[in-house]
Amino acid sequence: SSGPRCPVCAEPWVSPRLLPCLHSLCAPCLQRLGTLGEPGRAAARSVLCPVCDAEVALPPGGVGQLTPDYLAPSRGGAAVGCDLCADGAAARRCLTCGADLCLFCCQAHRRQKKTASHAVTELENTKDCSQAGKPLFCPSHPTEELRLFCEQCDQPVCRDCVVDRHRQHPYDFTGNVIHRHGDALRELLKSTQQHMGTLEDVLGQIDDMGSAVRSRAEAVATEICLFASGYVKAIEVHRDRLLKQLEDLKVQKENLLHLQKAQLQQLLLDMRTGVGFTERLLTSGSDLEILITKGVVASRLAKLNSVAYNTHPSVDDGIQFSPQERAGQCCGYEVFGAILNKVVDPARCTLHGEDLHSARQHQLTGFTLLCNDTTGERMGRGGEAVRVTITHKDKRDCAVKPTVCDNGDGTYHISYSPEEPGLYAVCIYVKGQHVQGSPFTLMVKNKFREHQGVFHCCTFCSSGGQKAARCACGGTMPGGYQGCGHGHKGHPGCPHWSCCGQVKESSECLGGPPSDTSQRSLLRTVAL
DSSP states (O other): OOOOOOOTTOOOSSSEEEOTTOOOOOOHHHTTTSSSSOOOOOSSSEEEEETTTEEEETTTOOOOGEEETTTTTTTTTOBBTTTSSSBBBEEEEETOOOEEEHHHHHHHHHHHHTTTOOOOOEGGGSOOOTTTTOOOOOOSTTTTTTTEEETTTTTEEHHHHHTTTTTOOOEEEHHHHHHHHHHHHHHHHHHHHHHHHHHHHHHHHHHHHHHHHOOOOOOOOHHHHHHHHHHHHHHHHHHHHHHEEEEEHHHHHHHHHHHHHHHHHHHHHHHHHHHHHHHHHHHSSOHHHHHHHHHHHHHHHHHHHHHHOOOSSOOOOOOOOEEEEEEOOOOOOOEEEEEEEBBBGGOOOOEOOOTTTTTEEEEOEEEEOBBBTTSSSBBOOOOEEOOOEEEESEEEEEEEOEEEEEEOOOOEEEEOOOOSSSEEEEEEEEEEOOOTOSSSEEEEEEOOOOOOSOOOSHHHHHTOOOOOOOTTTTTBBBTTTTOOOOTTTTTTTTTTTTTTSSOOSSOOOSSSOTTTSOHHHHHHHHHH
16 A cells, blocks of 8 residues: 555554554554563563654553554555454455454454354455444454443443443443543643644744844844954054054164264263373373473363263163053054053152151051152052061061052052051062162051040039039139139130140040149049
């Protein structure tokens, strides 16, 4: 037959069985899978469908209990298997009961009393190979048609089944239950079809999104290429600028060296002339000739000796390239890399701060280091090797750990918090050399003393007129008042601290009261 065949072996259908994934296999293929209950071998619990690769569970009885696929042969009229033995290919069809029979079962069909009178014909002579409407026989009772449906076991049965294995089970004729079961199946089908519609929509969306992703990727790739080509051009322009700067700098340094060399060569030539003439004069000249020529020779030599000249080359080879240095915009792109021709000179680096030489115990203090180059100009960039040491002059093991912060503009902030009072030696190094003003002495004073009294106009006012209240200013009032009062002896003439007599409110407390005052009465004033 030219119709569909078994999808695995491509042979005509022989007793096809339906797997739970709804793909059918013919009996020989199932036997090749080794799942038809070989002797001495445990039945498989599941098999891999050769069509869809899904792992499908099998009934407890193995593949032999799988549902027969009655529709498989009708899908294109392919050859079918025998309905009775389910092993051989059908060669005859009984026109009376509609069963397809192999040659062996056909002979048995004719020998049995019930079916001996049935009309049998060659299968290929029947024009309608479809099994639709054809009676199906019970696998347990081959001569009985499946006309009944056991509700409890949810399967078609024959008359013999309901008095045997399905005794007392509720059952009904297949024609009576088909509507209910068909409707339930149709509901499931409807739900599945809805899912199919949704899945088809989603797959369409996925295809559309795939196209959109490809289009977007192409657009972004174009953007990247444009960006990269622009960036490459900007870098090339920046490179050419840097090389031009380098060439200009080289020429400038070479010209300065050439000028210095020419001046010094001329000076050396003049000196050689002067030295040669003077040596000849002193060696060969008479006393009178020396005395006559002495004035002009001495004048010339003195003038040559007074000429100021640099004992070192006027420029250095301080040309560096810094790849990390920001170089601004070029062709609309931010570029990096700058030529650095400034070299830091530790001797020209300076220290700045409100009070470099004094600090308070346990108080954070700091100062700023300004780095300059050999010409005294600001470096304008960071990255120098700055080291700071702060060591106690009396206690060598007592050192302060300073923090150095690179501000990135040629300045460095040094902060520290001394724990011990006393004299300290502070050293600041740049590239291992002392900067200008280093080392220097730092005086660390005791912790700032807070005032314990009150800042008052006088004791009389702050104590509410108590006679025993005193003030550290030492003032008294007539009438037995032991504290100060306005316009009376000892009053400083302005508001002051009761604990030490200082007239500046934001000052440090100088300590206790004079020895002739009562500490108790002073404390009373303080408390008030």
